[in-house]
Amino acid sequence: MLLAYVSVAVLTVLVIYVASRREDVRHGEVLSGGWRELRPLLVRLPVALLAAGFLAALIPERWMLMLLGDASGIVGILLASLLGAVLPGGPIVTFPLAMALASAGVGTPQLVALLTAWSVLALHRVMAFEIPMIGWAFVWRRLAVSLVLAPLAGLLAAWFLSVGR
Amino acid sequence: MMRREVHDMVKLMNQPRRTIPLIDGMTILFVIVAVVSGIALWVLHGPDRFASAVGDAGLLLLLVLPIVVMAVLMGAYVQRLVTPALARRWVGTESGFRGLLLATVAGTLTPGGPFAAFPLVVGLYHAGASLAVCVTYVTAWGVLGLQRVFVWEIAFFGVEFVLLRLLVSLPLPFIAGYLTLLLFRRRDRR
Known part of the structure; x- marks a missing residue:
């Protein structure tokens, strides 16, 4: 956790330093843009964390371990990929939920598969943004080639972890 | 028709960012x-x-x-420094390995949510980028996108997990790109 704080802080300072050397960057404008993005998060984050915590406490740990735990193997990776594809909403919803699942015993490769499926398939995002903005002709081809990516990421993660041990 | 679409998308990209409702x-x-x-x-x-x-x-x-606040601040600066026009200049019309590599780098660095990335894809496609390059770009933005990593993933899962996930995700944009070349070569330009 400390490493997370330090790495984000260092990069933030670095980016601000780079920006401050450019004369065309107005800091007030950037800050007000950042505040516009942060404001809704301050409402959504607590709500999402609470909902994810309650849901995770309701799901019996035994089921979670059986379906998505480390021992669930390839079946668990496939299930996690499916779950990731249908998780609704953006990062503010997904990350608290995924973290609640992780603390309830979801295995690391399964978690990698879940997050990858959510990143490339996210059906909610496809319907809300991608189809209206880019069109179905592009979207179905992209989805077709992306189906294998999440299980593959999960299997690769399992392999890396077994090699590292 | 196509020219108008490009024009619309360029307008969309240059719009001030959409205000997010509270x-x-x-x-x-x-x-x-x-x-x-x-x-x-x-x-x-x-x-x-x-x-x-x-x-x-x-x-x-x-x-x-604290991480989310810092990362949003960082994201605001990155969005000011890396404009869509700049990202589009990096991605060319090549669709060989070099094209896919550039698309992967651009996708990784593109800040912002779907409202920033998808108009860029439309712009790329109409500017002559191949389907494979566009698919690679979207995949890289999804699985490697650094802004999401810094704003969300590190805060929730820590550096070690994030590094593992990024490591196994590195080949994914290329796999998606080459699969596109393999499956849709003929219809690539519609």
Whole structure:
């Protein structure tokens, strides 16, 4: 956790330093843009964390371990990929939920598969943004080639972890 | 027709960023989920379990919030420094390995949500980028996108997990790109 704080802080300072050397960057404008993005998060984050915590406490740990735990193997990776594809909403919803699942015993490769499926398939995002903005002709081809990516990421993660041990 | 579409998309990209409503449908849905699941937890497992879940959520919020605030600030600066026009200049019309590599780098660095990335894809496609390059770009933005990593993933899962996930995700944009070349070569330019 400390490493997370330090790495984000260092990069933030670095980016601000780079920006401050450019004369065309107005800091007030950037800050007000950042505040516009942060404001809704301050409402959504607590709500999402609470909902994810309650849901995770309701799901019996035994089921979670059986379906998505480390021992669930390839079946668990496939299930996690499916779950990731249908998780609704953006990062503010997904990350608290995924973290609640992780603390309830979801295995690391399964978690990698879940997050990858959510990143490339996210059906909610496809319907809300991608189809209206880019069109179905592009979207179905992209989805077709992306189906294998999440299980593959999960299997690769399992392999890396077994090699590292 | 095509020229007009490109023009529209360029206009869309240059628009000031969409203001995000403070409370949207998703927020309301999650309030409902939180209330219903909170009541269910209280009834099924008792007030102690409920209180500890609330406490955990509060603690998590305190841990995560400083990172989210810093990362949003960083994201605001990155969005000012890396404009869509700049990202589009990096991605060419090549669709060989070099083309896919450039698309992967551009996707990784593109800040912002779908509202920033998808218009860029439309612009790229109409500017002559191949389907494979566009698919590679979207995949890289999804699985490697650094802004999401820094704003969210590190805060929730820590550096070690994030590094593992990024490592196994490195080949994914290329796999998606080459699969596109393999499966849709003929219809590539429609």
